Amino acid sequence: MNQLAVNDLSLVLAFALVLIAVVISSKEKLNLSKDILLSIIRAIIQLLIVGYLLKYIFQVDNDLLTIAMSLFIVFNAAWNAHKRNPSLQKKYLHSLAAIFISTYITLGVLIFAGAIKFIPSQIVPITGMIASNSMVAIGLCYRALNTQFHDLRQQVLEKLALGASIKLASKPILQQSIKTAMQPTIDSAKTVGLVSLPGMMSGLIFAGLDPVHAIKYQIMVTFMLLSATSLGSIIGGYTAYKNYFNSNHQLII
Numbered sequence: 001m002n003q004l005a006v007n008d009l010s011l012v013l014a015f016a017l018v019l020i021a022v023v024i025s026s027k028e029k030l031n032l033s034k035d036i037l038l039s040i041i042r043a044i045i046q047l048l049i050v051g052y053l054l055k056y057i058f059q060v061d062n063d064l065l066t067i068a069m070s071l072f073i074v075f076n077a078a079w080n081a082h083k084r085n086p087s088l089q090k091k092y093l094h095s096l097a098a099i100f101i102s103t104y105i106t107l108g109v110l111i112f113a114g115a116i117k118f119i120p121s122q123i124v125p126i127t128g129m130i131a132s133n134s135m136v137a138i139g140l141c142y143r144a145l146n147t148q149f150h151d152l153r154q155q156v157l158e159k160l161a162l163g164a165s166i167k168l169a170s171k172p173i174l175q176q177s178i179k180t181a182m183q184p185t186i187d188s189a190k191t192v193g194l195v196s197l198p199g200m201m202s203g204l205i206f207a208g209l210d211p212v213h214a215i216k217y218q219i220m221v222t223f224m225l226l227s228a229t230s231l232g233s234i235i236g237g238y239t240a241y242k243n244y245f246n247s248n249h250q251l252i253i
Helices: 008-027 033-060 063-083 092-112 122-150 153-161 168-190 199-206 211-244
Strands: none
Touching: 008 033, 033 063, 033 122, 063 092, 063 122, 092 122, 092 211, 122 153, 122 168, 122 211, 153 168, 168 211, 199 211
16 A cells, blocks of 8 residues: 655645635735744644654653653643633643543553553654643633633522532533533544544554554544543533632632
8 A cells, every 4th residue: 555655845835725824814804824824833843843852752762751751741731721721710730630630541541451552652642642632622611611600600699699509509600611622522523434534543544554453543542532521621620610719609700
């Protein structure tokens, strides 16, 4: 089977796809041209650095380096999730706990089940996949919490006035926020194979692996992403909702 070959000329020509987005942004006056170009430049630099770093880590095959790279991914994902939290009382530790627990519980199950091995070429990419999806879900949960608390402020105040605890008063908001956070992953699982061929599956097929075997890996990925996003959303939601109350259990928005 022919493998996918991407050379420097291919990348230069493919850059035309970015220019299409820039032209559309400019024509429609979306003011996104600068952001698009900066994001592309940043992505290229980051990927080049990570590419050479991963090449070194894979060659050395050291457990400590593997763990360090995995932790770097988790801490960075937690920081990005933290930045997406609109709450003025947000705490980085909440995001870190949500991503750390969701990532390493999922990763631990995969290692224990023998689905992956503790080698850098498997641990690092899988950690990135889990942490990034958990990060997105937690970010969605944070934004949904903020929106819901503002929209349902009066209802929460009424429940508190009637003697409800902050957890009970916030329960419907938490449920809706967690549901919102998990919905994209659930929708993706519903359409995988029918609408989209996800990255891992496509990459394995490009590499020449039998599509049937590639599907098995993708099924594993679907399982782990559902696990990570559900754990991350629940932990993130149940730690972050308290930011909307003070020590006297008063709503502070």
